[in-house]
Each structure stands twice: as C-alpha cells, then as structure tokens.
Amino acid sequence: MLRKFLRIIMGTPPVLPDANQSPAVSVSKIIQKERELIKRESQVGSTLFGAVPKGHSRDFFCLDQCTWVWHEQWIANDGKTNCNLQIRYEFQPRGVLKTIDGVHSGYINGQELTDLISAIQQYHKRVASEVYGYQLNYA
C-alpha cells in the first residue's frame, strides 16, 4: 500500500524493499554464495597435487557428505579436442566407489585409497584455514 502510494506520488520505483520478492532473492543469494564457496574450496583442492599444467584446469572438492569430485579439463594434442575427465569418489557402506565419467569402476584400495585420504586431510586442513579462517590440528 505504502509502496503503491509512493509510486503514485513520486513516480519512481519503490524505495522500500519488496517484501514479496526478498525470500526468493535471499535464496538465490545463498545458492550463489554456496557456489562461490565451493569454487574457492575447489581452487585450494586443485593445488593439492602440484602445479596445474598450462592449458589444463583442475578441480577437486567435496560435493556432499559422501562424495568427492576430481575434474580435469584440457585440450588434446591436436589442439582442438576438448577433453574432460570427471571422477567421483563416493564413501559407501561397502567402501569407496570410484566413478569415471558416470561409469562405475569399482571400490578403490591400496595406494589410491591412501592418496585419496591424504588429499582429503590436506583439503580439510587447508580449506578450513584458507577459505574459512580456522586452524585445524591434525596431529
């Protein structure tokens, strides 16, 4: 009512926030912020394995409570073909299931499992410190 009145007398858009619009705006802001945070985490994750080669982009991040994602993108030797590799590691009751580009490739073990756990530990420690400002003591 007040908004309508102001619009009539001032001929300008409403100066007060639109009560009907704010929840949606707020939700989209949160979603956007969450994406930003995951992106920042992923940037930290991508550095856990050394320098990313020129022409490559790499992401490593925690997608949800059970899933870790490794993603790498690069241009093939022909200079044209865009290559992608997405690997998911899901912590399941029977073990850690590896899925490559959507195809299950079995439960990991041995060195790969050890490396994954090390990477997660590093991710946890560094993301806490570099993205959220916490210091974690693992030892």
Next chain:
Amino acid sequence: MPTGRPGGENVFNIGAERLAPSIEYVKEDSSVPLVENMVVKPEDALRPATDFHAPSPEQLRAWNSSVTEQISAMRGEVLRNVA
C-alpha cells in the same frame, strides 16, 4: 575412453610425470597415520599392526562424514551471514 586415459588408472597417478611432486607433497604433509582421525574400536586395537593401517569401510565412512560435516558447518556459518 574419450579422455584417452585408461579407465582403471589411479587418478592421483595420472600423468605421473607432472603429478609426481604433488604426490610427494601430499604424502609428506600427511605423515599422520590414517587411523588417528578415526574411532578405533576395542577389537581393532587387538589386531596386528599390519592390519591397523587398513581401516574398514565403516571407519572410512565415519571419518569422511566427520570431515565433510565440518566442512559443511563452515560453509553453513558463512551462508547464515549472507541470509
């Protein structure tokens, strides 16, 4: 595979040449035994040392949950301030 990479390959060893330093880095920094962050059941303590480094899927899952819950809590705190 369209990526030209063998399907069963350990992703952490992909392109061993370029990832080798990084693998060292991960290993050096994670000298903490894996089991330190896990709940050790009494029966595990009785197992031989060689078995001690092979956590069960349940232990792995519990450990991962605690890590991801903490990450999620840190994200949540930032997001609450945005709302």
